[in-house]
Amino acid sequence: EAQVTQNPRYLITVTGKKLTVTCSQNMNHEYMSWYRQDPGLGLRQIYYSMNVEVTDKGDVPEGYKVSRKEKRNFPLILESPSPNQTSLYFCASSLSGPRGDEQFFGPGTRLTVL
Amino acid sequence: GQQLNQSPQSMFIQEGEDVSMNCTSSSIFNTWLWYKQEPGEGPVLLIALYKAGELTSNGRLTAQFGITRKDSFLNISASIPSDVGIYFCAGQLLTDSWGKLQFGAGTQVVVTP
Secondary structure: OOOEEEEOOEEEEOOOOOEEEEEEEOOOOOEEEEEEEEOOOEEEEEEEEEEOOEEEEOOOOOOOEEOOOOOOEOOEEEOOOOHHHOEEEEEEEEOOOOOOOOOEEOOOEEEEEO | OOOEEEEOOEEEEEOOOOEEEEEEEOOOOOEEEEEEEOOOOOOEEEEEEOOOOOEEEEOOEEEEEOOOOOEEEEEEOOOOHHHOEEEEEEEEOOOOOOOOEEEOOOEEEEEEO
8 A cells, every 4th residue: 555654643752852753655756755734834844855865944944854865764853852843743755846736645743842 | 934825714514515715825826736634644635726717626526726826716515524624725836846835724624413
């Protein structure tokens, strides 16, 4: 089954404790992206990757890091989480480029930073 | 930053009623997209629109690409309980490598029996 998976689905952590949210896709997609979703703001892009070893900032990259060492994986790293990073996070992928009509979204990771 | 204004923010409707929502922008887009997000899930594409004036249906859903290319509308006819969810519009400016998606804030739809 073609899918984007994220882990963990739920996470409660404390300020300053480094964490990683994993994202994996099994569709051989080149493009992957991370979004955060906050009430009243919709989805905002954090980082994206056009292909292996190619990453770039989205609209709200501060406080986040990403890496793209393999085509299928695109982890999101919070080196020192803060309460304002409490949010619902989505990973997405598409075959080539950020085509909205081809983009598959993962199920989401709900993060709470205390 | 976000440039799409989506309204209404929420709708509480009775089963069988029609639902309308819209999205407006200060920017011109080449593509308009409508997604639905159910609780605990990621957004799923409902309808994609590629031409100004285009009217496209997907079952009971109908969406239109505004003539000015700055707005789009989604209608749901004869709503049923499974229509519950958050509906997002998204605009995309088509370039050689496809431009970034910009999302509206979403419309929460609640359907009561």
